[in-house]
Amino acid sequence: MFFDFVTGVTIGTIAGAYVVNEVRGHAVLLSPVVMVICTLALGYSTLKSLKIRKLFKGEPIVIIQNGKILEKNMLKARYTLDALEMQLRENKVFNLNEVEFAVLEADGKLSVLKKTPYKPVTPKDLGLKTSYQGLATELIKDGTVLEQNLKQNNLDLNWLYKELYKQNIDDLSKVILASLNTDGSLYLDLKNENPAYTQKIED
Structure with missing residues (x-):
C-alpha cells in the first residue's frame, strides 16, 4: 500500500x-x-x-451506475474522465454504452460490470460440459529438476527422462522450463531456441 x-x-x-x-x-x-x-x-x-x-x-466508490456516470462521485474521488476512459480500456471496454456498473476500488483500480448483451458467452451459457483446468506444475526450472513437484504428482525421474527423450532432449541443462499441465501434457522451453523471426512492436 x-x-x-x-x-x-x-x-x-x-x-x-x-x-x-x-x-x-x-x-x-x-x-x-x-x-x-x-x-x-x-x-x-x-x-x-x-x-x-x-x-x-479508503473504500470503493461507484463511478458508473446503470450506464450513467456519477459526476458527484467522480469529483469526490478526484477522478477524471481521462482516467476513467483509460481504465475502461484496460478492462477491454472501448465503448461506454457497454458498461452497467464501474466501481473505483480503494487501491485505485477500476472494476467493471458489462451490460448483459456485451458479456462474453461462456460454456455454461451454451450448456457445454467442461473439463477441470488447474494450475500447471513446474518440473524443471533453469535446468534444475524440482523433485518435490514430481513426487506430488506421483511421478519420478524415470518418467521425466522418458518424456524428455521423446522430445530428443538428452541434457537437462538445455531446459529453461518444463511444466506439467493438468491434462497430462508437458510444456517445454529450451535455451537458445530462438524463432527465425522476432516480432517487433515499436514503430
Whole structure:
C-alpha cells in the first residue's frame, strides 16, 4: 500500500543519512524503530476496526451506475474522465454504452460490470460440459529438476527422462522450463531456441 511505501522510503532515508554522517547521534536510529512499531500497530488496527480501515485504506466508490456516470462521485474521488476512459480500456471496454456498473476500488483500480448483451458467452451459457483446468506444475526450472513437484504428482525421474527423450532432449541443462499441465501434457522451453523471426512492436 501507498502508506507502507512512504514509510519504507522514510526509514531508508533516515538510515542512509545516518550512514553518511549527515545526522549524528544513536538516538536518531530510534525513529525508524518507532515508525516500524507504529506501522505494525496501524496494520493490526485496520484488520480489527472497520472505521480505521476506511480512514486509512479508503473504500470503493461507484463511478458508473446503470450506464450513467456519477459526476458527484467522480469529483469526490478526484477522478477524471481521462482516467476513467483509460481504465475502461484496460478492462477491454472501448465503448461506454457497454458498461452497467464501474466501481473505483480503494487501491485505485477500476472494476467493471458489462451490460448483459456485451458479456462474453461462456460454456455454461451454451450448456457445454467442461473439463477441470488447474494450475500447471513446474518440473524443471533453469535446468534444475524440482523433485518435490514430481513426487506430488506421483511421478519420478524415470518418467521425466522418458518424456524428455521423446522430445530428443538428452541434457537437462538445455531446459529453461518444463511444466506439467493438468491434462497430462508437458510444456517445454529450451535455451537458445530462438524463432527465425522476432516480432517487433515499436514503430
